[in-house]
Amino acid sequence: MFPTPIQHRGRGTQISYKIMLPVLCIGWLLPLISVAVFSIKPGADFTVGNYWGVPGSFELMENYGRVFLASDMPRYLLNSLLVTVPTVIGAVALSCMTGFALGVYKFKGNLLIFFMFIAGNFVPFQILLVPVRDLSFDMGLYNTKTGLVLFHIAFQTGFCTFFMRNFIRTLPRELIEAARVEGVAEWRIFWFIVIPLVKPAIAALSVLIFTFIWNDYFWAIVLTQGVEHAPVTAGITSFNGQYRAAYNMMSAGSIVAALPPVLMFFMMQRHFIAGLTLGAVK
């Protein structure tokens, strides 16, 4: 293990390490902690300039209650959910198939197509902006959740294919060969042998894509506008416009908007990290 385990060090080092851990952690999260503190202050604190003093009162319920009951925030959250979940399902489904094709079969152009998916995943969004917006207009999908979902599925297929193909390559080939010799149809090999084996990859990918799409801002502002369809990342700016200078409300709104991926992360931590670090070790 590197660095040397702290247990093998002197008592002084051990104690200072245990003190430094929480101190550095609080320092690291300080900007976030300050927002959390803002979010439970009363509005009056901001009008009288009591920013960092003791809060005049604790308004946790009041502030968050207003976010949920008296603003468009629930609508934005719902929009985000309705964009994110279908995207996850679509992108994972498509990439199971592309990953299977590229991971199992040897054919001309295999590596070329694989590289094309990887490269596509890295291109700047701006090179797609004008044509994708135009396509969405032409298909009547501008400012609809469907339009956003279809684009997200297509773009995420690049990364997901990369992920799935590499995962499928680690499966024992003998399994597939044996099934073939038995005369099992290829689609049955896919459905009954490969899919059950890639379940961990599907879990990891789903959590990752959920977070990526939930947090997407660029396409949200390019392809949607207004409370009807805009996801929460785009909606937060109008929310903040509504509560101009009411920093307690804006803070509470931000925390609510950030929460779903955070919950997802804490519930599915193992899968999330497994997905994010695929390839980080040989």
Added chain:
Amino acid sequence: MTSLQHIGLKNKLVVTPWLFLLPGLLFFAFYVLYPIVQSFNISFYKWDGMGVPEYVGMKNYEKLISDRAFEISLWNNLKWLVLYLLAIPGGLAVALFLNQTVAGIRLYKSLFFFPFVISQVIVGLVFTWFYDPRFGLLNHLLTLIGLEPISVLGDPSTVTYGIIIAGLWPQTAYCMILYLTGLNALDPEQVEAARIDGAKGFRMLWYVILPQLRPATFIAFVVTIIGALRSFDLISIMTRGGPFGQSRVLSYYMYEKALSEYGFKMGYGAAIAVVLFLIMLVFIVGFLVSIYRQEREFG
């Protein structure tokens, strides 16, 4: 197996992969590949997004050369690219600090990773308020220790650095998690052998540990470079490119030209996008070459 069956199987193995590829490939071609080609095409036109595009040849690109705002954006992109790489040693340092087994360490790792999970929109808001000259925590702390308050985002000379620091926060967390995973998979025998040979501290890190962390470092470089060139959300949220356009980068400038209140200059925007694309292409090709070599090695 008879030869007829053999041919049947071979045919199946030729057709099947394409059937599985087809849906994904169609989606990808329609929404990613074709638009890239289209953007190149549009960059030769003057177009407001509605009327008939007017062919102008290389005019948009010629205009870029003398466009001061483009030049500033390009420089800022370079700053992002160089400074964003600090996330890699930063992430390694945090990972080394956290790679211990003490009570509660799992929670600490999660908390340090936390900024990466939050959307950049929220990170942008959080840091805007953190920097705020009137009520921000940063200036509150500065005045507590007797320093003058500063307006990080209001000053053209500091604004880009202020935004980059906000970006480094989640990016460092990302690199940290890559390195933590790498450190977990170190070969204990090599480490112990080196220790017996008297290696320790920085020399140990440099000669024994880092070579084993190479896969993690590679991915950290890829995601950090791409992340730096993609920076958009933070700029849009924190400054909208200001003050006086001093915090623009190509991605934001392109968006501004193509879709903002200043009018819809799709052709000019597309030309900026093409430049950004070509810059990124250099890195993308580099990554692909590396991945290709790895494929060769490990089959």
